[in-house]
Amino acid sequence: xxxxxxxxxxxxxxxxxxxxxxxxxxxxxxxxxxxxxxxxxxxxxxxxxxxxxxxxxxxxxxxxxxxxxxxxxxxxxxxxxxxxxxxxxxxxxxxxxxxxxxxxxxxxxxxxxxxxxxxxxxxxxxxxxxxxxxxxxxxxxxxxxxxxxxxxxxxxxxxxxxxxxxxxxxxxxxxxxxxxxx
Numbered sequence: 001x002x003x004x005x006x007x008x009x010x011x012x013x014x015x016x017x018x019x020x021x022x023x024x025x026x027x028x029x030x031x032x033x034x035x036x037x038x039x040x041x042x043x044x045x046x047x048x049x050x051x052x053x054x055x056x057x058x059x060x061x062x063x064x065x066x067x068x069x070x071x072x073x074x075x076x077x078x079x080x081x082x083x084x085x086x087x088x089x090x091x092x093x094x095x096x097x098x099x100x101x102x103x104x105x106x107x108x109x110x111x112x113x114x115x116x117x118x119x120x121x122x123x124x125x126x127x128x129x130x131x132x133x134x135x136x137x138x139x140x141x142x143x144x145x146x147x148x149x150x151x152x153x154x155x156x157x158x159x160x161x162x163x164x165x166x167x168x169x170x171x172x173x174x175x176x177x178x179x180x181x182x
Contacts, residue, residue: 007165021073023062061144097167104156112149
């Protein structure tokens with residue numbers, strides 16, 4: 001019963017991470033198109049808009065912050081392979097569980113805690129671009145810090161659940177008795 005609940009929660013968290021990967025990919029495509037359009041407008045037609053250039057930064061913040069959790073899911077993030085490459089499967093599971101407990105989850109919570117006032121102050125003040133004709137709502141790219149690290153926190157929880165479940169069943173598995181006559 002508990003294992004089923006853990007599996008459902010893992011599946012839900014995996015779906016959120018998959019969604020964040022798709023969102024990041026769409027943001028990247030939109031950013032590439034926008035950069036190409038801005039460059040074309042500037043060099044071919046001698047025109048451009050400050051707000052379109054700043055929109056590139058908004059899309060960059062969106063793409064990077066939604067892509068963190070997806071990269072973490074696929075082990076495309078920075079990790080200490082010097083240690084993990086020398087460990088067997090069980091050792092790597094332990095290392096992943098300990099890393100999620102002692103590094104990923106606490107760091108994500110800490111960043112969320114300190115980013116909240118930063119984002120809420122930008123929202124309350126109605127911060128916008130310092131450039132004339134720039135983008136309003138500077139709290140949006142700043143808010144992507146909250147979104148990104150919330151997604152990292154959820155992916156870390158998923159990896160913690162998955163690693164703990166695998167370790168539980170690894171140590172729970174009964175050992176085979178030697179065959180008779182050998």
